[in-house]
Amino acid sequence: MVSEKVQKDPYLDRIRNLKPDQLDSALIPFKQLLDRKTVANLQSCVNCGLCAETCHYYQATGELEAIPAYKLRLVKSLFKKLSTMLGGLKEKPDVTGILDSQIIERWVDSLYGRCTLCGRCALNCTMGINITRLIRMARTTLASIDLVPPELQSTVTTAVEKGNNMGIPREEWIDTLQWLSEELQMEVGDQKALLPVDKPGAKLLYTVNPREPKFFPLSLLATAKIFYAAKERWTVASDYYDVTNYGLYSGNDDEAGLLSSRLRESMVKLGAKALVLGECGHGYNSNRWEAPEWLAAEDRFEVKSIIQIIADYIRQGRIKLDRSRNQKLVTLHDPCNLVRLGGIIEEQRFILNNAVTNFVEMHPNREKNYCCCGGGGQLAMTRYAKRRLEAGKIKADQIRKTGAQVVVAPCHNCIDQLSELNREYDLKVEIKTVSEVVADALVIEKKEK
Amino acid sequence: MSHLDVRGKKIELNEEGFLTDSKQWDKQVAEALAQAAEGIDNLTPEHWMIIEFIRNHYLETNMAPMVRSICKTTGLPLRRIYELFPSGPAKGACKIAGLPKPDGCV
Numbered sequence: 001m002v003s004e005k006v007q008k009d010p011y012l013d014r015i016r017n018l019k020p021d022q023l024d025s026a027l028i029p030f031k032q033l034l035d036r037k038t039v040a041n042l043q044s045c046v047n048c049g050l051c052a053e054t055c056h057y058y059q060a061t062g063e064l065e066a067i068p069a070y071k072l073r074l075v076k077s078l079f080k081k082l083s084t085m086l087g088g089l090k091e092k093p094d095v096t097g098i099l100d101s102q103i104i105e106r107w108v109d110s111l112y113g114r115c116t117l118c119g120r121c122a123l124n125c126t127m128g129i130n131i132t133r134l135i136r137m138a139r140t141t142l143a144s145i146d147l148v149p150p151e152l153q154s155t156v157t158t159a160v161e162k163g164n165n166m167g168i169p170r171e172e173w174i175d176t177l178q179w180l181s182e183e184l185q186m187e188v189g190d191q192k193a194l195l196p197v198d199k200p201g202a203k204l205l206y207t208v209n210p211r212e213p214k215f216f217p218l219s220l221l222a223t224a225k226i227f228y229a230a231k232e233r234w235t236v237a238s239d240y241y242d243v244t245n246y247g248l249y250s251g252n253d254d255e256a257g258l259l260s261s262r263l264r265e266s267m268v269k270l271g272a273k274a275l276v277l278g279e280c281g282h283g284y285n286s287n288r289w290e291a292p293e294w295l296a297a298e299d300r301f302e303v304k305s306i307i308q309i310i311a312d313y314i315r316q317g318r319i320k321l322d323r324s325r326n327q328k329l330v331t332l333h334d335p336c337n338l339v340r341l342g343g344i345i346e347e348q349r350f351i352l353n354n355a356v357t358n359f360v361e362m363h364p365n366r367e368k369n370y371c372c373c374g375g376g377g378q379l380a381m382t383r384y385a386k387r388r389l390e391a392g393k394i395k396a397d398q399i400r401k402t403g404a405q406v407v408v409a410p411c412h413n414c415i416d417q418l419s420e421l422n423r424e425y426d427l428k429v430e431i432k433t434v435s436e437v438v439a440d441a442l443v444i445e446k447k448e449k
Numbered sequence: 450m451s452h453l454d455v456r457g458k459k460i461e462l463n464e465e466g467f468l469t470d471s472k473q474w475d476k477q478v479a480e481a482l483a484q485a486a487e488g489i490d491n492l493t494p495e496h497w498m499i500i501e502f503i504r505n506h507y508l509e510t511n512m513a514p515m516v517r518s519i520c521k522t523t524g525l526p527l528r529r530i531y532e533l534f535p536s537g538p539a540k541g542a543c544k545i546a547g548l549p550k551p552d553g554c555v
Binding site (some may be wrong): 163172382 | 550
């Protein structure tokens with residue numbers, strides 16, 4: 001299971017040298033997470049095995065360790081040692097040796113290393129078990145004893161310490177925004193066009209994936225162009241603007257909550273009406289659905305995806321699109337966290353039908369779509385990179401079958417993985433955000449002199 | 450994990466082809482990485498301008514530069530950067546400049 005080359009790994013050394021008190025301390029958060037719903041979920045698997053074929057990892061490798069029911073069993077076996085026959089927790093369980101390094105190694109390998117938390121197994125479970133939740137719960141348990149794979153933790157730590165997950169210094173973010181403002185002015189022929197920073201009283205506070213300003217600013221420029229065309233009152237924040245939240249993937253709820261609370265700080269500071277999440281699947285799921293749980297507080301403002309905002313602009317006639325500017329055959333990838341787990345399913349299709357001439361679905365699609373295999377923190381966890389590319393073959397095949405020249409994906413994480421699949425499987429496609437395709441079709445009315 | 454053989458020297462790479470020890474970098478290593486990562490056989494002066502700027506920026510700040518700084522310093526337009534390094538600034542240029550894999554969605 002564990003190859004020789006990985007054995008030199010300090011992370012695995014740490015696992016193998018865990019002390020009994022460290023192992024015992026993991027039981028505390030585990031037990032705290034065992035609410036009635038979770039217990040019911042843990043006890044409901046009938047071993048029908050249907051989940052195996054729903055998982056891209058199992059499909060790609062046929063390995064036992066990839067089967068969702070196996071992953072569930074890993075979690076369940078710990079629960080069983082702590083519970084009575086009726087499913088209640090034992091008052092005084094004998095915890096000696098309940099967890100050991102071998103068990104932890106198996107957990108890490110399957111629950112971090114062979115899962116993207118994509119939710120496809122849960123959707124197809126005959127018993128309706130939320131397997132994804134149980135796997136994340138196990139990650140939370142591992143996180144409590146500092147066992148998040150270091151490359152994944154590194155992205156969380158950078159976000160916690162530096163305010164965004166790529167550690168972009170504030171002045172460089174501002175400098176990039178100014179540069180993009182100049183580009184926007186040239187593109188639309190209006191000196192007043194800009195990407196506003198910290199503008200009080202703006203209606204929308206827009207959040208971005210740090211990889212946009214850092215390496216791929218054209219997607220941010222495209223969104224700015226759409227806001228300009230819609231005459232939107234919008235702003236970005238100078239400090240907390242990062243839509244991502246790798247705490248969702250690491251399992252550490254405290255860090256996840258902290259990251260989501262910061263976007264709320266920006267909202268309060270700037271007094272915006274709606275928090276608008278850039279094209280980021282897990283950022284949407286985290287900030288729209290999970291954050292109120294992590295923070296134990298309801299939001300007093302709207303939390304929306306930019307996809308919903310763009311669709312509204314089209315419906316309300318606030319932007320005009322010329323489909324004939326996008327003639328290539330376009331297909332759409334459904335990011336798991338935005339679609340299956342996020343519930344935004346038809347808006348992006350409505351947008352594409354208005355923005356491109358030829359749109360073709362890949363199959364399966366919508367909530368049944370396959371994960372690109374870059375989610376769940378896989379993109380960060382270098383140690384599992386080969387598995388990620390191997391399991392991504394299903395996505396590559398799906399794309400190839402459409403014959404499309406352009407793949408649109410409303411998620412930067414997916415886009416990075418799709419770009420790798422593009423090279424690995426020689427797909428020869430262009431990969432774009434929804435904003436980029438819409439910006440290409442925008443009809444900008446020139447300012448009257 | 451894999452290796453690059455550069456003039457008899459064994460250079461260790463991680464699972465994604467980034468140097469595991471960025472100190473092992475030199476120009477010959479960059480050429481080998483360019484071949485392995487991007488299929489570039491000959492690095493042009495434009496490539497080198499970018500690679501050297503990224504490398505120096507990393508040595509000074511321990512971080513990859515913003516693509517904005519790359520454009521500003523080299524005078525190259527943004528789209529040219531993507532043409533020169535089809536895998537992008539992170540998995541193309543930074544990798545060839547011997548940087549470790551950056552944090553974030555890359």
